[in-house]
Amino acid sequence: MDLNKKNLSCDLLIAGGGIGGLVAAVEAKENNPDLDVLIVEKQFTGYGGKANKGGGVLQYFQLDKITPMDFLKFHVNEIGGYLGDQELMLKYVEMNHELLQKMDAWGIVMPRNEEGNYFMMPTGPFTCMISVDLDLCLKMRRVAEKLGVRIIDKVTVTDFVVKDNTICGAFAYSILEEDNTFYTISAKQVVIATGSQNYRVGAMWSSGRGDGIAAAYRAGVEMRNPEFGNFSQLIRVGSHGEVVFGENFMYNAKNEHVTENFTDHRQTDICSLAIREWYVNMVNGTGPIHLDYGPDKRDVKAVNQDWQRPYGQRFRECRQEFTNQFDNDLEVVPLLIGEQSCIKVDHDMATSVKGLYAIGDASYCGSCAPGAVPAPPARNRGSGILNAVFAGVLCGRAAAAAETVAPAEITEAETDACIEKTYAPLYKEEGHNAKEVIELIQQAMCPSEYSVYMKADRMDEAEKLVKQAKELAADLKAVDLHDLLACHEAEAMVLSAEMHFFASRARKESRGWFLREDYPEMDNENWLKWIILKNVDGEMTLSTEDVPIEKYPIQLPKKD
Amino acid sequence: MIYTNHKIEFDPDKCVGCQLCYKACFVDVIRWNYEAKKPIFKYVEDCEHCFYCQSVCKRDAIKVLPDPSSERLHQHFERYE
Numbered sequence: 001m002d003l004n005k006k007n008l009s010c011d012l013l014i015a016g017g018g019i020g021g022l023v024a025a026v027e028a029k030e031n032n033p034d035l036d037v038l039i040v041e042k043q044f045t046g047y048g049g050k051a052n053k054g055g056g057v058l059q060y061f062q063l064d065k066i067t068p069m070d071f072l073k074f075h076v077n078e079i080g081g082y083l084g085d086q087e088l089m090l091k092y093v094e095m096n097h098e099l100l101q102k103m104d105a106w107g108i109v110m111p112r113n114e115e116g117n118y119f120m121m122p123t124g125p126f127t128c129m130i131s132v133d134l135d136l137c138l139k140m141r142r143v144a145e146k147l148g149v150r151i152i153d154k155v156t157v158t159d160f161v162v163k164d165n166t167i168c169g170a171f172a173y174s175i176l177e178e179d180n181t182f183y184t185i186s187a188k189q190v191v192i193a194t195g196s197q198n199y200r201v202g203a204m205w206s207s208g209r210g211d212g213i214a215a216a217y218r219a220g221v222e223m224r225n226p227e228f229g230n231f232s233q234l235i236r237v238g239s240h241g242e243v244v245f246g247e248n249f250m251y252n253a254k255n256e257h258v259t260e261n262f263t264d265h266r267q268t269d270i271c272s273l274a275i276r277e278w279y280v281n282m283v284n285g286t287g288p289i290h291l292d293y294g295p296d297k298r299d300v301k302a303v304n305q306d307w308q309r310p311y312g313q314r315f316r317e318c319r320q321e322f323t324n325q326f327d328n329d330l331e332v333v334p335l336l337i338g339e340q341s342c343i344k345v346d347h348d349m350a351t352s353v354k355g356l357y358a359i360g361d362a363s364y365c366g367s368c369a370p371g372a373v374p375a376p377p378a379r380n381r382g383s384g385i386l387n388a389v390f391a392g393v394l395c396g397r398a399a400a401a402a403e404t405v406a407p408a409e410i411t412e413a414e415t416d417a418c419i420e421k422t423y424a425p426l427y428k429e430e431g432h433n434a435k436e437v438i439e440l441i442q443q444a445m446c447p448s449e450y451s452v453y454m455k456a457d458r459m460d461e462a463e464k465l466v467k468q469a470k471e472l473a474a475d476l477k478a479v480d481l482h483d484l485l486a487c488h489e490a491e492a493m494v495l496s497a498e499m500h501f502f503a504s505r506a507r508k509e510s511r512g513w514f515l516r517e518d519y520p521e522m523d524n525e526n527w528l529k530w531i532i533l534k535n536v537d538g539e540m541t542l543s544t545e546d547v548p549i550e551k552y553p554i555q556l557p558k559k560d
Numbered sequence: 561m562i563y564t565n566h567k568i569e570f571d572p573d574k575c576v577g578c579q580l581c582y583k584a585c586f587v588d589v590i591r592w593n594y595e596a597k598k599p600i601f602k603y604v605e606d607c608e609h610c611f612y613c614q615s616v617c618k619r620d621a622i623k624v625l626p627d628p629s630s631e632r633l634h635q636h637f638e639r640y641e
């Protein structure tokens with residue numbers, strides 16, 4: 001199989017054509033039409049990623065009834081555990097209507113009633129959700145192409161090239177045998193829009209394989225909040241379909257309501273205490289846990305009633321038919337979703353490397369906006385898509401306005417070295433299969449008592465599995481390009497799990513979503529800090545940054 | 561998930577070669593046969609039963625047959641007993 005080599009150049013390279021990448025491309029072009037923008041997407045831009053896979057709901061703030069500060073206060077106290085960047089969260093809330101207007105102008109369908117207002121559903125004391133049709137990325141692709149954005153599909157970005165802490169481009173390869181091209185892409189600025197790490201566990205989250213995060217880590221980009229990549233969701237045991245709103249209705253085998261009153265407000269998105277309740281009941285012999293919605297079933301029925309979303313309708317029907325077929329009872333178990341999103345970024349979504357940005361699910365926790373909670377959805381229903389739009393807009397504007405110079409040259413020798421490293425598993429006679437590695441990482445990350453309700457001795461067990469996985473990952477064999485991609489993704493999963501446990505061990509407290517059985521209290525004296533991980537000459541190093549709470553509007557509760 | 565047992569039924573007679581299913585698959589299960597102008601369900605073992613290929617096909621040529629019992633959740637049920 002002959003390898004084609006191709007050199008490309010552009011002003012702005014966007015790795016990942018999900019909703020975040022598309023918005024960044026369009027925003028950058030709208031602000032600076034002369035910019036040469038290129039999207040490189042592993043699957044197909046418009047269909048790839050997560051924005052079309054799920055609920056299709058968007059967080060909506062009724063800014064005529066509440067102020068952004070009202071929501072911030074609620075969020076910091078009840079969800080974010082004082083660990084958030086309050087300025088960024090405030091900006092996100094303030095821009096809510098502006099972002100929706102932009103989406104409207106780009107042709108994204110968000111259903112409205114006869115008076116022209118969005119159909120709204122309350123989701124908490126200060127939030128509502130509205131709906132969006134699932135062709136949003138297809139709409140954005142059309143807008144991007146009209147503006148002259150170039151798009152290459154079925155090509156995966158494998159490494160970022162950084163010199164003197166400044167980006168100069170990226171390497172990428174086609175995953176199709178009929179193309180078999182290796183790309184050297186020289187770029188003045190680069191955006192990482194490759195999504196989060198989901199460890200190939202939850203079906204609909206399966207595109208989140210963390211390889212963009214891993215490439216950033218290898219290039220020396222700083223990571224922040226990697227320990228908040230342990231999101232779990234309740235699923236039905238029959239279909240393995242996720243249950244929204246379920247945590248409020250969890251009953252054990254003795255028919256005790258195990259999650260009664262454990263949060264102040266009834267919330268739409270699961271909290272880690274509910275996962276802990278599941279585990280505690282299981283080990284105490286009072287499991288399994290089932291849901292009992294009671295007679296009115298209002299939370300279940302309310303969703304989707306008025307929402308007309310023609311494109312997503314067929315998809316929804318197929319999924320409904322499937323869950324109806326398999327769900328015979330209401331037993332639930334937690335499933336790891338992950339969502340590690342730890343690339344550290346500032347308020348322009350710029351990383352610690354000059355000219356390199358990270359947006360959406362790649363940097364949600366790294367931005368610190370959500371605080372002590374894995375994101376998305378960060379217990380903030382409908383914030384995943386909107387955060388990607390928010391981050392895409394901020395980054396697109398910053399990239400359009402940035403003063404740039406020609407990037408440092410990527411030499412032939414550097415390209416050849418990357419080719420050799422990238423394709424090495426294809427030329428091995430023998431070696432391990434990527435799935436052996438992924439299996440071990442799943443065994444380390446999935447058990448709720450390893451990754452969600454943590455304790456030092458249980459983390460020892462999990463880290464042993466990660467270590468085994470790392471050893472196998474050093475000797476992988478691939479049979480074709482699809483398999484080669486799986487090898488690179490498996491390596492990224494090993495790194496994500498390592499980062500998770502390294503940072504989780506360090507954080508000796510419980511805060512927000514983050515729960516340790518051996519350190520059950522929030523420790524503001526020692527741990528009002530963000531954990532930073534960085535690759536220094538192949539070593540994972542840990543440092544911390546103080547949360548600058550003194551400059552934020554919402555302060556810690558006063559001690560009694 | 562890995563090591564699953566989901567299946568896909570494909571009726572080539574109904575297929576008109578529009579490529580939508582090929583584009584819609586977010587995890588590279590489906591490849592394209594340029595000669596036959598038909599999809600190839602090449603990596604079914606990696607199918608996540610998202611149903612996108614089935615739902616975008618206007619000709620009803622695809623049916624996804626999931627087997628959730630083949631998906632392992634990796635919780636320690638055996639330890640809890």
Ligand SMILES: Cc1cc2nc3c(=O)[nH]c(=O)nc-3n(C[C@H](O)[C@H](O)[C@H](O)COP(=O)(O)OP(=O)(O)OC[C@H]3O[C@@H](n4cnc5c(N)ncnc54)[C@H](O)[C@@H]3O)c2cc1C
Nearest residue numbers: 016018020048049050054055056057157195360361384385
């Ligand atoms: C089942 C489900 C339901 C959801 N429901 C909602 C909801 O109702 N409301 C809401 O707001 N949010 C929801 N979310 C979350 C939301 O979809 C995401 O937060 C959002 O889509 C993130 O956008 P993104 O562009 O950052 O990342 P993604 O959508 O993950 O896109 C990343 C893109 O990058 C590509 N890529 C990955 N690696 C590479 C690489 N190395 N090189 C090139 N390309 C690469 C991927 O193929 C993908 O297309 C849901 C998610 C899921 C899975």
Ligand code: SF4
Nearest residue numbers: 575576578579581617
């Ligand atoms: S979507 Fe249907 S008609 Fe189109 S190529 Fe696929 S199977 Fe054929």
Ligand code: SF4
Nearest residue numbers: 585607608610611613
């Ligand atoms: S169901 Fe989803 S994952 Fe499976 S082949 Fe179809 S599009 Fe791909």
